[in-house]
Amino acid sequence: MAAAAGSGTSGGNGPRGHTAGSGRALALLLVITGAAGLLAAWVITIDKFKLLENPNFVPGCSLNPVVSCGSVMKSGQASAFGFPNPMLGLVTYSVVICVGVSLLTGAGFPRWYWLTFNAGMLFGVGFCGWLQFQSFYRINALCLWCCLAWAATIIMFWYVTSFNVRNAFLPAPKWLKVFLAEFTWVVPVLHIGVIGMLILTRWWDFWTS
DSSP: OHHHHHOEEEESSSTTTOEEEEOHHHHHHHHHHHHHHHHHHHHHHHHHHHHHHOTTOOOTTOOSSSBOHHHHHTSGGGGTTSSOHHHHHHHHHHHHHHHHHHHHTTOOEEHHHHHHHHHHHHHHHHHHHHHHHHIIIIIOOBOHHHHHHHHHHHHHHHHHHHHHHHTTSSOOOHHHHHHHHHHTTHHHHHHHHHHHHHHHHHTHHHHHO
């Protein structure tokens, strides 16, 4: 899967000038993770508007004091840029889906495009990391739909980063390229695993009571 997700076709005069498309696996991964993130953003956006209309509205994913989407939606962090965060997700995840569909049709993109795409995902992962900290240690609640968006963002980021490294769009030592050619999946699994452990330890007393 890792190798297939990163395999690409290229042409031109070297890593700085060539155009690269991806294998079908990476294209499908972008479509699937983009769709997952878009679904999460869409549901949260709908629930956010319902909450604005009726402060007593309880989202369906508010299951207990810890898994409480309503608590997260009511927080100031849920509108970090002055508007509901999921509205940003509606745009960005749609872009990811469009890129994935384009790759499925055989499209190729230049180095600057792949790096810009990767930079956008880096921002997304960083923003998710900030939201995770706020959720765990400031809001003291989890949103299941947010968790889905976090996982989707992490997976797409690491696979696109792997693609860029192995196509020489990002400088990296040979051993790293060899590792990513076979074991890209290890990195997002570890990343998501660390988040899972933080969730487990943060609310250990609640889970074990």
